[in-house]
Amino acid sequence: MSPASLGTAGVLLITVPTIAFGGASLLSFIGRRTPGYLDNPTRRGLWRAGHAHAGVLVIFALVVMLYVDQAHLSDGLKGVVRTLVVAAPILMPLGFFLSVLRPSDTRPNKLIWLAGLGGLCLAAGTLTLGVGLV
Numbered sequence: 373m374s375p376a377s378l379g380t381a382g383v384l385l386i387t388v389p390t391i392a393f394g395g396a397s398l399l400s401f402i403g404r405r406t407p408g409y410l411d412n413p414t415r416r417g418l419w420r421a422g423h424a425h426a427g428v429l430v431i432f433a434l435v436v437m438l439y440v441d442q443a444h445l446s447d448g449l450k451g452v453v454r455t456l457v458v459a460a461p462i463l464m465p466l467g468f469f470l471s472v473l474r475p476s477d478t479r480p481n482k483l484i485w486l487a488g489l490g491g492l493c494l495a496a497g498t499l500t501l502g503v504g505l506v
Contacts, residue, residue: 409475412476415475419469436498
């Protein structure tokens with residue numbers, strides 16, 4: 373694995389405790405019956421989606437790092453793929469969390485677009501990597 377991919381994997385691994393902390397926070401909201409979480413289905417659903425996407429996409433990005441160096445892409449494009457794939461587990465959860473930040477929010481605000489941007493990053497990065505591997 374190249375030093376660039378190893379460094380990116382290291383950064384991804386460092387984010388895992390933050391995801392675990394987020395899960396513990398959600399569990400505490402449930403255990404404490406925190407107002408604005410259990411009684412707000414929109415907020416509860418989006419925060420659960422944010423936490424789930426963060427965990428799954430970090431694992432996915434770690435796996436992708438194993439393939440980036442094998443792709444027939446220029447070093448610049450490999451860097452773009454790394455950046456795009458790492459942007460997804462940051463942007464998607466941010467969109468879910470920040471779109472219903474206040475306990476009284478019953479509809480996502482405009483920051484939900486960050487989730488879509490994360491999805492575009494994921495699609496562009498994986499498509500580029502896939503083409504480079506074929």
